[in-house]
Amino acid sequence: MIEILNVSHRFGDRLVLDNITLTLGEKRIGVVGGNGSGKSTFARLLNALVVPSQGRVLIDGLDTRREAKAIRRKVGFVFQDPDAQIVMPLVEEDIAFGLKNLKLPKPVIAGKVNEVLDRYRLTHLRHQHTHTLSGGEKQLLALSSVLVMQPEYIVLDEPTTLLDLRNKRMMQKVLAGLDQRAVVISHDLDMLDGFDRVLVMHEGRIVADGPPKAAVPAYVRMMDGLE
Amino acid sequence: MSFGLYIERQSPLHRLAPSVKLAALLAAGIGVFLVRDPLWLLPVLGMVGALWAVAQIPMRQAWRQLRPLAVLMLLFLLVHGWLTSWTLGFLVVLRFAILVLAAFLVTTTTRLSEMIETLERAMAPLTRFGVNPAKVSLALSLALRFIPLLYDRVREIREAQRARGRERSIVSIAVPLLVRTLRMANDLTEALEARGFDGTVTADAPKPPKPRR
Numbered sequence: 191m192i193e194i195l196n197v198s199h200r201f202g203d204r205l206v207l208d209n210i211t212l213t214l215g216e217k218r219i220g221v222v223g224g225n226g227s228g229k230s231t232f233a234r235l236l237n238a239l240v241v242p243s244q245g246r247v248l249i250d251g252l253d254t255r256r257e258a259k260a261i262r263r264k265v266g267f268v269f270q271d272p273d274a275q276i277v278m279p280l281v282e283e284d285i286a287f288g289l290k291n292l293k294l295p296k297p298v299i300a301g302k303v304n305e306v307l308d309r310y311r312l313t314h315l316r317h318q319h320t321h322t323l324s325g326g327e328k329q330l331l332a333l334s335s336v337l338v339m340q341p342e343y344i345v346l347d348e349p350t351t352l353l354d355l356r357n358k359r360m361m362q363k364v365l366a367g368l369d370q371r372a373v374v375i376s377h378d379l380d381m382l383d384g385f386d387r388v389l390v391m392h393e394g395r396i397v398a399d400g401p402p403k404a405a406v407p408a409y410v411r412m413m414d415g416l417e
Numbered sequence: 418m419s420f421g422l423y424i425e426r427q428s429p430l431h432r433l434a435p436s437v438k439l440a441a442l443l444a445a446g447i448g449v450f451l452v453r454d455p456l457w458l459l460p461v462l463g464m465v466g467a468l469w470a471v472a473q474i475p476m477r478q479a480w481r482q483l484r485p486l487a488v489l490m491l492l493f494l495l496v497h498g499w500l501t502s503w504t505l506g507f508l509v510v511l512r513f514a515i516l517v518l519a520a521f522l523v524t525t526t527t528r529l530s531e532m533i534e535t536l537e538r539a540m541a542p543l544t545r546f547g548v549n550p551a552k553v554s555l556a557l558s559l560a561l562r563f564i565p566l567l568y569d570r571v572r573e574i575r576e577a578q579r580a581r582g583r584e585r586s587i588v589s590i591a592v593p594l595l596v597r598t599l600r601m602a603n604d605l606t607e608a609l610e611a612r613g614f615d616g617t618v619t620a621d622a623p624k625p626p627k628p629r630r
Contacts, residue, residue, distance in 0.1 A: 234607075237611055239607050239610060239611060259613070259615075262610070262611060262612075262613050263613065266611075267611040269604065269607070269608060269611075271604065273566060273601075274601065274604030274605060274607075274608055275604075275608040275611075275612075276562070277555075277558065277559060277562060277605070277608060277609065277612070278529070278530075278558055278562060279423075279529050279558065279561045279562045280423060280528065280529060280530070283528070283529060283530045283558075286530065287612060287614075288612045288613055291612065291613040291614050291615065292613065317423065317425040319565075320562065321562070321565040321566055321569070335612070336612075339613075
């Protein structure tokens with residue numbers, strides 16, 4: 191369970207999140223909003239990458255202000271640009287990176303890496319240099335490198351924005367099959383169709399909250415009204 | 418863009434322990450500077466070439482690694498030939514070629530994770546002087562990961578500036594590159610945090626499954 195309690199956040203003088211209170215228990219939660227609405231900052235709250243200026247964020251009772259390390263084991267984070275997330279030169283080395291940070295024994299790391307490579311059909315790319323991968327392969331690698339850590343929650347910040355239609359569909363299929371609870375920041379409204387709940391953000395506040403059938407049209411109306 | 422990074426093959430050199438390869442490279446580095454006759458270095462160069470064949474790396478690949486440095490070597494040769502002697506020029510160029518090819522041979526036959534593991538072990542005694550082997554090895558990994566990425570960014574920016582008719586302005590490339598690099602560094606810091614890096618890792622690498630026959 192994710193609890194966001196009276197959370198506000200400022201970057202300097204700019205208020206980017208304005209007194210948000212939410213409880214997130216659904217398996218698939220989408221977050222939509224215009225540019226600068228606070229979506230990415232909201233996503234970063236959930237992995238303790240951003241600690242709120244005011245209020246508290248609790249992940250299964252753990253406070254992001256004090257338990258960042260434990261929370262990062264629980265909550266995986268996939269960035270919009272996979273190039274920002276991939277830190278190792280080879281595919282298999284990048285998948286192993288997070289496991290090495292947990293100081294797991296070598297055979298355990300090897301087993302988990304092989305399993306993830308196999309599950310996401312990346313085995314043929316295991317020795318490939320990460321900078322030579324296509325956009326879709328990079329995004330899949332970024333996701334696999336997070337999933338290999340077996341997080342309980344996964345937060346994805348616009349995972350399909352940089353992808354073409356084929357890779358977008360592939361990513362949607364992978365996301366649909368995930369066991370984890372997922373919070374997905376997205377501009378892709380079609381993607382939110384099968385979700386349990388959609389939050390609409392505007393100027394740092396949640397202005398609509400409900401099932402996709404109600405929240406997405408509210409978002410579209412809001413964006414039309416801003417034109 | 419290639420920087421002599423790992424190429425997967427099933428060769429004896431790939432199976433050789435990284436520590437042995439690095440020690441041999443160090444020995445070669447010292448050895449070539451002890452030899453003063455270029456004629457003695459020719460068979461050494463041939464031997465390094467043979468090792469490339471043993472490693473099953475095509476000569477085309479070796480040439481691709483060496484090609485960007487060929488101009489530099491030609492410059493060395495000409496400067497030495499003009500200012501000192503052609504013999505010294507050939508000696509310098511042969512030393513350089515042997516070392517570059519040997520170093521590339523080590524990097525193309527050794528996984529980075531194995532190399533880092535070896536370097537971390539070698540650096541372990543330095544921890545008492547405040548050196549953090551995990552951070553040093555991460556810096557090395559990140560350099561190898563991000564140099565090609567930065568090269569791509571430079572190419573993108575150059576294309577964008579060319580489209581705007583500012584082909585020869587260094588400032589118009591350097592400023593956006595600096596901004597993008599700083600942003601990339603910021604994103605990378607977040608990614609390292611999100612992926613649990615705390616600077617205390619000891620190197621460990623996954624072993625690939627045995628090839629199916």
